[in-house]
Amino acid sequence: MIAAIIANAPALLIGIPLLGAFFSPLIGRISRDARALWVLAIITLTTLVGLLTAYLVYTGGTVIYVFGAAATTLSIPADSGGIPVRILLTLDALSALMVIITVTVGFSVILYSLSSDSRRSSLEAYYTLFLLMIASVLGMVGTGDIFNFFVFLEISSLAAAGLVAYKVEKGRAVEAGLKYLMVSMIGGIFFLFAIAILYGQYNALNIAMLARMIQWTPLDKLALVLMITALAAKCGAVPMHFWTPDAYSMAPSAVTAMLVVVSQASLYGLFRICFTLYGLSLSYVVIGWVIIILGLLSMVVGVTMAIPQKDIKRLMAYHAVSQTGYMLLGVGVGLAVLGDQALLSSFGMTAMEGGIFHIMNHAIYKGLLFLTAGAIIYQVGTSDLNRMGGLGHRMKWTMIFFIIGALAIAGIPPFNGFASKFLIYESVFAFNPVLSIIAMVVSILTLASFVKVFHSVFMGPPLPEFQHVKEAPHTMLIGMTILAALVIISGIFPAFFVEHLIAPAAHALADQGAYLAAVLGGA
């Protein structure tokens, strides 16, 4: 039993939430409590299997899971002439890290949403879409096949768009969902064009197999441009960021926290394609700089757009755009020096570690911030910053969680945002001091913006119209506590996290040969 679970963990990881998603409307027919228990059971199981899979990857190296083969590790059948013909999952350290992020944030937001969304009238499809979204993210980070990646990308777009539009809100939420789905779908079509171009040339869909044969022909360049465009749009990088504030602000808060993870999964796809699929065959200096410039634009435009916002979630959404810039900057610097071993080991790896650490930290503290915003909106009934005030008297725990999240996003020690941003500043300074200075200025502006939010939401005398306001319900607080604890733990012991989780992931990303060897064997 245990051995079977361990052997099939990667498949269960995607299978459990998928199955749970489609059973939840049926179970919901029994009663609301039955559905809540079912959803909780499914997400708990998914989390356990996810952590188990990640443990297997971190202790035993890259895990391959082949569907329908004689053995699940047999990626190349004997009679196939050295071609991996089956559908396979490939989980290396970076995928494992993304799995950990997805299941921890997923678990916290489901706990939170069980009470925050209990007031909504129709929940039949809500948890189906929610679990589907989690399953699709796990699929995107786990797959070793570029077409499967596309399928999971489309599932995540559909599920996320449905959830963004869930509240309707006189049509405004639907407008946001429409924008999101339109951008994602056009991006998806571009991505499939790129897949077709690669397939037409190399007759393969497996990432490792393609990576071995790829030539950097003009068609490959076109394919790369199409894929970068699609994934940068999906992760909300400037100049394709216009859907982000709408979708993030109109979605229910628990969904927004998960949308951040969906965007990170697209970012994962972007990095996977640049590093593992193309690797050294692309002109890494040019592409590296393209990613750095995307990152810089996202950082600066995101934060400057955030400052004048009056809606708490819109403001946080622009900060999410700006923080995505840091990840692009860190990993972009790594890509720009990928071919130069001396520079790579002197600061390139540190930059990539910083970027990847920031992916993890961002998912946690941004999730926390969106959950606190959701708790405030849940109790106060408005998201307009100008109409809030004095809530610190009534919602002490929410205030504490907000402070933790806000200090983390601004990069103040001892919270986790500082740990990853420091790695980025330090290494990017060695690459190009100007970039590092811009990153620091953006951080200061972020802090300024959150001081403003803190002041207008929590400070001041208690307002008479908020007499009835109480602290958020317990399950919401538990969800926030998990994330806040992670923010503090990974902020106090960053060395532990970097050494055991982040560095293996960064090395897995940089080392294309190891990925190919794990899938194709030998050579």
Place this chain on the structure above:
Amino acid sequence: MFLNLPFFVVVLLALIGIATILLKRNLIKIILGVTILASSVNLFLVTLGYREGGIAPIYTLAPGGVMVMPTPHALTLTNIVIGVATTALLLSFAIIIHRKYGTVNVDEIRELRE
């Protein structure tokens, strides 16, 4: 030249789709543009899978000769299914927007811009 004809059609369809998305102001027409763009990818995939004189890869009672690789067709089929799902969702969004805003003109659908 004749064998390359489908690829020209692919590019033509893709351009029509992109032009529709960019130039039309009616939401329904924009969604149709997305569908046309999706069709161009489908045609591209099918064209890639075409081999002159190839037969369907069904081994039972196969007459012999060259079989085509079924993968591009499987990809096309998957994309058609995904396309149906997304188009349906986009159109249902358009219906709700029309009900709430009373218009499908994208210049007037701007409640969220600040």
